[in-house]
Amino acid sequence: MWMGRAFIWVEALAHRKKLLMTCFHLFFRRKRASSATHRVEVNEDVSEIQDTNLYGYKDLRVATENFSPANKIGQGGFGSVYKGTLKDGTLAAIKVLSADSRQGVREFLTEINVIKDIKHENLVELYGCCVEGDHRILVYGYLENNSLAQTLLGRGHSSIQFNWQTRRNICIGVAKGLAFLHEEVQPHIVHRDIKASNILLDKDLTPKISDFGLAKLFPANLTHISTRVAGTEGYLAPEYAIRGQLTRKADIYSFGVLLLEIVSGRCNTNRRLPYEEQYLLEMAWKLYERGKLVELVDASLNGDYSVEEAHRYLKIALLCTQDMPKRRPSMSTLVNMLIGEIDVNKEEISKPGLLSDLLGLRVDKGEKDKASAVSGDSSKLDHSSFSSGNMTTSYATMTFNSIFDRSN
Numbered sequence: 001m002w003m004g005r006a007f008i009w010v011e012a013l014a015h016r017k018k019l020l021m022t023c024f025h026l027f028f029r030r031k032r033a034s035s036a037t038h039r040v041e042v043n044e045d046v047s048e049i050q051d052t053n054l055y056g057y058k059d060l061r062v063a064t065e066n067f068s069p070a071n072k073i074g075q076g077g078f079g080s081v082y083k084g085t086l087k088d089g090t091l092a093a094i095k096v097l098s099a100d101s102r103q104g105v106r107e108f109l110t111e112i113n114v115i116k117d118i119k120h121e122n123l124v125e126l127y128g129c130c131v132e133g134d135h136r137i138l139v140y141g142y143l144e145n146n147s148l149a150q151t152l153l154g155r156g157h158s159s160i161q162f163n164w165q166t167r168r169n170i171c172i173g174v175a176k177g178l179a180f181l182h183e184e185v186q187p188h189i190v191h192r193d194i195k196a197s198n199i200l201l202d203k204d205l206t207p208k209i210s211d212f213g214l215a216k217l218f219p220a221n222l223t224h225i226s227t228r229v230a231g232t233e234g235y236l237a238p239e240y241a242i243r244g245q246l247t248r249k250a251d252i253y254s255f256g257v258l259l260l261e262i263v264s265g266r267c268n269t270n271r272r273l274p275y276e277e278q279y280l281l282e283m284a285w286k287l288y289e290r291g292k293l294v295e296l297v298d299a300s301l302n303g304d305y306s307v308e309e310a311h312r313y314l315k316i317a318l319l320c321t322q323d324m325p326k327r328r329p330s331m332s333t334l335v336n337m338l339i340g341e342i343d344v345n346k347e348e349i350s351k352p353g354l355l356s357d358l359l360g361l362r363v364d365k366g367e368k369d370k371a372s373a374v375s376g377d378s379s380k381l382d383h384s385s386f387s388s389g390n391m392t393t394s395y396a397t398m399t400f401n402s403i404f405d406r407s408n
């Protein structure tokens, strides 16, 4: 009787897994511009580029020594990034939209239109672009110290020492950049892809938010906009991923995940770790409930940090990632919390919103063990295959339809 019930339970779980996987296959798709659509868009949209510094293709070819592989400094969804020296001797990062870019011409235009007129110490500077023939290239100020993903989270591939003071400055700098976008620029801008690989560091390790290809301009009279969901797994606010309803609070959720990464020195998801440690945000919440949040601080700091401050930063991260968007503080409030002008201890912190919880993708460890024992086959209920679905590249930007709302 017990065996029978357990068998039905396992079957039901397996069925639910199949259904959910089908949902992901149907709705979760990378936006991949085919060469054909790419060309049509190019011709239609170039006229939208106005008041922008235009570079000649030949000049950029000279600047990068014919786009020499030796000058290639990065590769993203948009295409290759080269270091180059412009005619006047200025160093630049030159991003070449590749023909099969999954991000495409729409994002090229968004990037230009969103940041061409804004300047802030914590935002990358767009010098201009090139739109000759089929070439679509963005030219930015060159930042010497790469991204947070490659340095702080790059598993020892960087010689930069991220002491506590540096981490603190990075958190405050990113918060100020976002507060500027959210609250000072008119119309407000929601970035939609705040993550470690989009935080670049200059020679003094000042952080600069980059990659505005997914950004949305947000007229002041709107409470939210319904849009196709885009962003990066691990940083996506659940309510946005599920309903496609975008507010500034989606960026604030991503910022909270980034804060956790900066303080702990690890990526938000690491499926090679023991089960309990794979998801940073979940782990933070469990430690918080046990009054041990400070255990999350990066051990490589060797205790050389203010415990009070690090603890505060972790609590701020939890405030940013709360389930109810309304409970997440605004970016200007967060800046004041980070610099210590607003007391965080008075704030009540509720459970973080986890996309996996909302979709019912997570199988509790106890349930998993029980099911494995019954079925004798742990792979059938493998947690990682539940939670990752067909999202194979955890840190790449994705554009996909939300699960229930397919409006644009």
Ligand SMILES: Nc1ncnc2c1ncn2[C@@H]1O[C@H](COP(=O)(O)OP(=O)(O)OP(=O)(O)O)[C@@H](O)[C@H]1O
Residues within 6 Å of the ligand: 073, 074, 075, 076, 077, 078, 079, 081, 093, 095, 124, 140, 141, 142, 143, 144, 146, 147, 150, 197, 198, 200, 210, 211, 395, 396, 397
């Ligand atoms: N202004 C810059 N200065 C110096 N290096 C840069 C600059 N912009 C980009 N890079 C380098 O190029 C890499 C790729 O950047 P890009 O924004 O194209 O992709 P990504 O953010 O890493 O990935 P995705 O496109 O999936 O979001 C960066 O990680 C960084 O190393």
